[in-house]
Amino acid sequence: MGVQTMLNGSLPVTLPSHKSVLGRPVRNARSQIRCGRMQARVVAQAAAQTEQKAKTKVPTELEDGELPLNTFSPKKPFIAKIRSVEKITGPKATGETCHIIIDTNGDIPFWEGQSYGVIPPGEKTNSRGKKMPHGTRLYSIAASRYGDNFDGQTTSLCVRRATFWDSEKNAEDPEKKGICSNFLCDAKAGDEIKMTGPTGKVLLMPEDPNAVYIMVATGTGIAPYRAFWRRQFLEDVPNFKFTGLSWLFMGVANSDAKLYDDELQDILNRYPDQFRVDYALSREQKNKKGGKMYIQDKVEEYADEVFDLLDNGAHIYFCGLKGMMPGIQEMLERVSGEKGMVWEDFFGKLKKNGQWHVEVY
Numbered sequence: 001m002g003v004q005t006m007l008n009g010s011l012p013v014t015l016p017s018h019k020s021v022l023g024r025p026v027r028n029a030r031s032q033i034r035c036g037r038m039q040a041r042v043v044a045q046a047a048a049q050t051e052q053k054a055k056t057k058v059p060t061e062l063e064d065g066e067l068p069l070n071t072f073s074p075k076k077p078f079i080a081k082i083r084s085v086e087k088i089t090g091p092k093a094t095g096e097t098c099h100i101i102i103d104t105n106g107d108i109p110f111w112e113g114q115s116y117g118v119i120p121p122g123e124k125t126n127s128r129g130k131k132m133p134h135g136t137r138l139y140s141i142a143a144s145r146y147g148d149n150f151d152g153q154t155t156s157l158c159v160r161r162a163t164f165w166d167s168e169k170n171a172e173d174p175e176k177k178g179i180c181s182n183f184l185c186d187a188k189a190g191d192e193i194k195m196t197g198p199t200g201k202v203l204l205m206p207e208d209p210n211a212v213y214i215m216v217a218t219g220t221g222i223a224p225y226r227a228f229w230r231r232q233f234l235e236d237v238p239n240f241k242f243t244g245l246s247w248l249f250m251g252v253a254n255s256d257a258k259l260y261d262d263e264l265q266d267i268l269n270r271y272p273d274q275f276r277v278d279y280a281l282s283r284e285q286k287n288k289k290g291g292k293m294y295i296q297d298k299v300e301e302y303a304d305e306v307f308d309l310l311d312n313g314a315h316i317y318f319c320g321l322k323g324m325m326p327g328i329q330e331m332l333e334r335v336s337g338e339k340g341m342v343w344e345d346f347f348g349k350l351k352k353n354g355q356w357h358v359e360v361y
Contacts, residue, residue: 002270014330019032055236058146063239068109068198074136077119077194078108082187090256096161097220097259098185099142108195111228113203115140115359117196120180135194140203140319140359142223150256155176158223158259159186190198200296202318202359207230210244214306218295218329221320221360222259233267234273244274245309251280251295258325278302284360295324303335311345315355318335322360 071080083101111204117136124134139157144275147154187193203224205211215225225248232242252258258279267275279296285293288301294352301307310316318325337344350356 005349011308016137018257020130037330038172047220048314055234056150057151057236060153060238061092062109062152062239064104065109065112067201067203067204068114070197070199072196074117074119074133074196077196078104080104080155080193080195082107082189082191082193082200084189085185085187087185088259092254092256094253094257095163096185097118097257098159098161099260100157100184100187101148102155102157102195102253104147104153104155104224109152110141110145110155110204112141112144112231113224114200116157116159116185116198118180119194119196120183121194122179130140130251134179136361138197138199140223140284141198142226143236144227146230146235150235156226157184158226159184159219160220175234200359203319203357206315206354208244209242211238212309212312213246214249214309214314216249216251216299216316216320216322218297218320220259221318222248222250223320224359225317226260226263227254229264229267229275233271240309242274245276247276247278247296247313248278249299251282251298251320253288254281276340295320295326296327299328300331300335307339307341310350310355313355315357316350317357319359320361325358325360 032184033084081103083103084202085101086099087096088099089095097145101282108116115138117138121136122134123131126132139159141155142158143154143156148156159181160183163172164176184193189232205213205228209294213228213250215228217225229246229248229318230245231240232244248264264277268277276349280295282292287293291297306316318328332347333343336346347356
């Protein structure tokens, strides 16, 4: 037997003496304590449930059926309408990011972790001088299948406006701006939008409601994780009662560049034993060597916990700019060596078990 303790002043819990939160052996005493705390957090959530705001009921028919894939194509796109466009970054952010809600009437269903394609209006001239439609741009979906209003009638995108700064002119060059991102960020309510998809299987949520999620993002790579946390903590889904742990590592330049932070803080207050958020603010924080705090530095601060969780079945997700991956992989390989592990073997196990999820752009 383990040691009994009290959580939130009321609930007795037996901490395991040799098991992890997922029921597998752990490597050392420190791991036992950490994993015991993880299990305690999960159990504590049940005790706190009565004090939390009720989750929102959702139309459960969206739980039926197979994974939707490529329902609409560039040749036969879905025509939706913009409901709203909201800038969600502050004045000191290094760029402008918008949250865009789109009316779909539930006619282009998707699952959490998938992406939509957007075809911007207008034409381009190809290398042969021929006019042709603009190509499709992919965006991770920033909502659960039930949308921001929990009715399954909308979807959402998180879009950073792409601009190009001409250093010689000391001004933005409008000819080199991102066509699709600017179309979306400039859109007005009622504007039509051509959509394709949904696509993607890499970032889907595991079926196990007691799964541990480690979610690593830079910038708009946070989009699919918003879908996750809304399903986990905000929606009353009868066949999905989340009892696991969801841990977000988010990298942005400064506090004004944080995305959806009000929503994150609300969930942290309501589910402190099941939800964690750690920011890497590169222009405000320093890493242990005194340099800028990048996303790999923040994950490394919790390397012991991260490796123990992964060793015991946690899923780790990466989404954002592809430039973040070399630094993360170098850090993971170095830390694994410090722990006396062979990274290639550990990495191979994660991929084989379906615990490693990467979608970068």
